[in-house]
Amino acid sequence: MPTSPQRARKSPTATSATKAPAKTAGTRRRADAQRSIAAIVTAALECFRKDPGVSLTAVASAAGVSRVTLYAHFPSRETLLEAVLAHSVERADAALAAQRLEEGHASEAFSRLVQSSWGILEQHAFLLGISEGIVPAAQLRKHHAKVLGRVEAVLRRGQEEGAFRTDLPTSWLVTTFYSLLHAAALEGQQRHLKKKDIPGILDRTLASILRADTA
Secondary structure, X not given: OOOOHHHXXXXXXXXXXXXXXXXXXXXXXXXXXXXXXXXXXXXXXXHHHHOOOOOHHHHHHHHOOOHXXXXXXXXXXXXXXXXXHHHHHHHHHHHHHOOOOXXXXXXXXXXXXXXXXXXXXHHHOHHHHHHOOOOOHHHHHHHOHHHHHHHHHHHHHHHHHOOEOOOOOHHHHHHHHHHHHHHHHHHHHOOOOOOOOHHHHHHHHHHHHHEHHHO
């Protein structure tokens, strides 16, 4: 007897039932992968802090994942280091957002920016030494783009208020801020400056550079 066309077709209910488990499994795998990545990056940050030359095998162990899993997500030391840098910058951006830099006079906001930026950088200054020779300088600067966007916003507001000089490009003033902050971190690491003195030194140095009356 010929099969009825209606009987030959799969019911929508049956089709949905077969697709649902596959979709759920895929979602679960993605969630597991994200958890593994987060665990690896968090562990790597602490491992690099304690030992800049730490092996990726040791990082995998600290993260509670296999070496194969780590390399599946981060095939090289460079890719892992870049992920750690991105993670630290996200934390820095969140910390700067909490400073409410859009409030108050720009000059006061800039002082808060300098103080908080140094506090953040001091915690992650070790990443600069580790990154040297591994992550290109241009790529390192790119990682800080979001944070530097906040710096630029405060500088532009200060220029509009007449507090900061306008005879130099704002982009150059941002670069000056970025360069001096990183130079201070290196000076602190080499004990040329006392770390407790650096926030004040940075604030006074940058204020003298940015003041409108220097134009």
